[in-house]
Amino acid sequence: MSFLDIILIIAILIGFFKGYKNGLFVELASLLAFFIGIFIAVKFSYITQGILEDHVSWSPKTITVASFLITLFAFVVGIHLLAKTLSGIADFAFLGWANSLLGGAFGAVKTALFFGILLNLFQKVDIGFVSVDKDLQEKTLLVGPCMKTAEVLLPVLGDWFQDVKKEVKEFDKAEDGEFDKDTVQ
Numbered sequence: 001m002s003f004l005d006i007i008l009i010i011a012i013l014i015g016f017f018k019g020y021k022n023g024l025f026v027e028l029a030s031l032l033a034f035f036i037g038i039f040i041a042v043k044f045s046y047i048t049q050g051i052l053e054d055h056v057s058w059s060p061k062t063i064t065v066a067s068f069l070i071t072l073f074a075f076v077v078g079i080h081l082l083a084k085t086l087s088g089i090a091d092f093a094f095l096g097w098a099n100s101l102l103g104g105a106f107g108a109v110k111t112a113l114f115f116g117i118l119l120n121l122f123q124k125v126d127i128g129f130v131s132v133d134k135d136l137q138e139k140t141l142l143v144g145p146c147m148k149t150a151e152v153l154l155p156v157l158g159d160w161f162q163d164v165k166k167e168v169k170e171f172d173k174a175e176d177g178e179f180d181k182d183t184v185q
Helices: 003-022 024-055 060-092 096-124 134-139 143-150 153-173
Strands: none
Touching: 003 024, 003 096, 003 143, 024 060, 024 096, 060 096, 096 143, 134 143
């Protein structure tokens, strides 16, 4: 067992205990809220942008970024509050133990997937100080399995990343610094 395995075990245990404390509804909502929230913010931040343009005199780029962040934050907070409500209902129905146990399992898997994605990115992008090669995967207990579970998500994230890059390029090309509503919808 290597030092990296110990770090991964500690992180996965922390993920389990955090998930156990929060419960399945909150853990699932936190993961979904982030990814869906980014999508929603890209698609609907123009609404917030219109409101901001009427009330502040910031530069167009600042308004665009602020509207994106406000939309993302509002969506994530809304989903979090909904998840807390569902957790409360589960506790009331005496399903709190199942909610906690499943939340712990989901938290551990979520942490393993996060590190798997990170390790896959380190393998694909040569950043100099971290090298994730076949030798490292064979010498460690958890690096290989974490990377294999994350490989399922990478194609989806790769497509999403390409879409975000396209949006950023179109944002930079726009003379007024606003997203084109037809492009992002």
